[in-house]
Amino acid sequence: MSSSASLADYRAALTAPGAAVPVIASAAGRFPIAMLPLATLLYVQRETGSFAAAGLVSAGQMIGVAAGSVAQGRVIDRQGPSRPLLVVVALFVLAVTALVAAVETHQPLPVVVALATVAGIFRPALEGASRSLWTVLVPAGSARSAALTYEAISLEVFFILGPAIAAFLVAAPWPGLGLVVAGTAMTLGAGAFALSRPARRVGRTPAHDGVSLLGALARPGMRTVALAALGFGLVIGSVEVGLPAVTAAAGSPTLGGVLLSAWSISSVLAGVLYGMRPWPRPLHLRMPALLGGFAVLVAAMALVGPSGSLAVLVITMVVSGALITPQVTAHSLAVDIAAPPGAAAEAFGWVVTAATLGIATGQSSAGIVVETFGPHAAFVSGGAAGVVLATVLWLRRATLLPQPVEEQAAVA
Template identity: 30%
Template sequence: MIGTYGAVLSHPGAKAFTLAGLVGRLPISMAGLGIVLLVQASSGSYALAGSVSGAFMVANAGLAIVQGRLLDRVGQGRVVAVTAVLFAVSASLLVVAVQAGWALGWVYVLAALAGGSQPQVGSAVRARWSHVLDRPGDVQTAFALEAVLDEVVFMTGPVLVTLLATSVHPTAGLTAAVVAGAVGGLAFAAQRRTEPPAHPRESGLPDTHGGPGPRPRLPWATVLPLAVVCAALGVLFGAAEVVTVAFSDEQGRESAAGFLLALYALGSLLAGLVVGTITWRSGPDVRVRWGAAAMAVAMVPLAFAPNLVVLGVLLLLGGASISPTMVAAMSLTEASVPRERLTEGMAVMQTGLVAGVAPGAALAGLVVDHVGASQGYLVSVAAGVVAAVAAQAIPRRRGATEPSAPLASS
């Protein structure tokens, strides 16, 4: 396993942009929560804190695809550098606005600016891997590595921001997210030798038919159902997080929720590590379909967990279906989307994932309030079913296999 990941990381510049990308996307799991903790500490209102964080998240999801398009057209270095600075400035002003008691209008505007300008480092890193690596199996391994690093981000970010905001100062959590986004983003942007070439709208570059012309279209027949799969996965995440907290509270151990969610992320992390070492005989479209179905099935037992111990085991096992599905979805995006629009395609998937979290959390909260915590997991089950149905709409790819590292087979 170590040798498999070491092989892709041995490419010139790979370790540097991977590390910068890891730091640069820490705000994904830190900024929203940091805003909640900051605004709540200043105003005493969770409702206000949630609405300000919501403005950040909506702007982030709404402009991610636009930013992805710019990354392809203008180039990663320029776009990530500019957005990293804009994110740092607007988020810093948001901290000042909250602390100084500026008018709420300014708080919402600055939150939206910060969300909209947060660098889309995750999409850029995956597009860069696709540019640096030649073998499809190596790209598959690199995407598995990124899925694992995503889990690391979501395991460590919330813990770090909560610790800083509650133990140091209410501003410390969001400030740490700002520093990570700016430093990581600028470090990533500075690495030009591994940067994919830009593809301006009228670049004169050959299109998919070999002649000069406009940029090729996105294959929406594949992209749209894949985006639905990712959005359903976001709903599944958001619902599972809320319900796990509620279930822990019902059992009189609310503090156990963090540990249980860490087990969920750990299951996904371990599965992601394994996925990167497998020689797949099936194409990514097949694996997306099986992975989405597995997610739906894995969520069902959660609704019947009698206690926290059993729930922890089920969350660990259920998490194992997450990374394989995400890796397959990103691999299929990489294989289907024209190179000139790859970062934009990746951003569509990331946007779907992010956009699903808040509705999933809200719907699960309604179910918990009316019928109890355990039944709230049925929202995750329903999201898994939606993902499985959407995955069936993905066009079949004939003869698509992905040779990879010779450590295992499936």
């Protein structure tokens, strides 16, 4: 799939019959995706006084999200999104309530980490459900490409606004307000999405042939997409740690958050333009090219050096940010090629899981590198990891070529 998308295609997708309610509900439910983990971390840190404890709780939540995205996606593919999401929403409310109660009553750290993990598992997997519903709302072609690009762009916007709102709300008289606001928005958005007419009209889908414990990941093409998402997350995670470390060393600790928001803004703007004329057009070539270019540009951010100009760093960063949304869109488009029939939500759950694990690994490894070699080394380590995985993607590029139906059955 290499369709370009015009502004008319975006309009056609977002105004498709039946799209309004699930689009608005999905936006409300996905808005706190980046807000929830930061709100949890800041809340726990304020209550315990320990960043170490808060980091463990946040990590537990991310692990839960990584596992829950795949499990929920698999059920949504079989049952349709409506009933599974309603069940998950109810369990999510209970889990978040228990987490808040545990923090407020100063329960032992293992208990809080366990409850955060459960809350992550039951965080509604709206990313995969929303993405898979577009295959019902919009026919294949440029309009669907525009719809999937919209999904990527909207996520970037949420990643800009979510953390900023979480940081603002933690200063409220009660520091748990951000977690409650994020949980409430997710609950209402996912519930409204599940009850929308298009979601309720999606029926049961028989399990695809050749099902294994790995599910959709048993397909070679899906493993390639997951590797692309993993590499993307590794590079992102290294910048999320390296940039604040650089600005703090330069005497401007708050500048890091501002620049990360600017990074996402450049990604959103470039994502719309790139979607009109994607390059390379063949998707199996586009994915390694985008990851490789992204990794090289991030590594180039280290060339500024400890005594270099922050302005040069910012310029390099903005240019690299232009390749963020195109990668997320490419991952989503590749799922259509690589996933088994009837497994789109689960397949996208694997993409979310791989990216989440990549970000967590990138952040933790970058932290070690910063402590050992200095802030700018984080960009080198993240860029190097991205180049290695881009090379692997290039070697595996044939797995993303569309296959005849009989060949797909043989692979499964």
